[in-house]
Amino acid sequence: MSDNLKELPMRTTQSLSITLPIEMAEMVKAKVASGEYASESEVIRDGLRTLIARDAAIEKWLVEEVVPTIEAVDAGRVKARPLEETRERLHARIDRMVADRR
Incomplete structure (x- = not known):
């Protein structure tokens, strides 16, 4: 490598060309x-x-809560809930996570 190339700083950004729906493009401009x-x-x-x-919050939730719960159910330490009750609780949890982000 030449000495001239060693002196150039590494680029830390990359230019991209993206296409957005009109509503999103207008929001960005606004x-x-x-x-x-x-x-x-x-x-x-x-x-x-x-x-x-x-994405990090979802990953954390999966690792810290979902996996241990599945392991507890598999080991017989926790009784499984009916699917519909579980679905309702899951949707409520996701709604709270989304609301906390705002």
């Missing part, structure tokens, strides 16, 4: 126009950070 964000890229980055946080 966020910038309002001064809430300095650029369209900042709006998208913030949205992706939120997605990353949501």
Whole structure:
């Protein structure tokens, strides 16, 4: 490698070309126009950070609550609930997680 290449900083961003539905594109532009964000890229980055946080919260919930519960049921330490009751409790839990993110 030449000495000139060693002196160049590594690029920490990558330019992408994306296509959004008109409503989303208008929302991005409105966020910038309002001064809430300095650029369209900042709006998208913030949205992706939120997605990353949501995915991490779901992963944490699965690891800390779902897996231990399945293991307890399999070991006979916990009685399983009827499917419909479980579905209702799961939807309520997800709704609370989503509300907490807002």
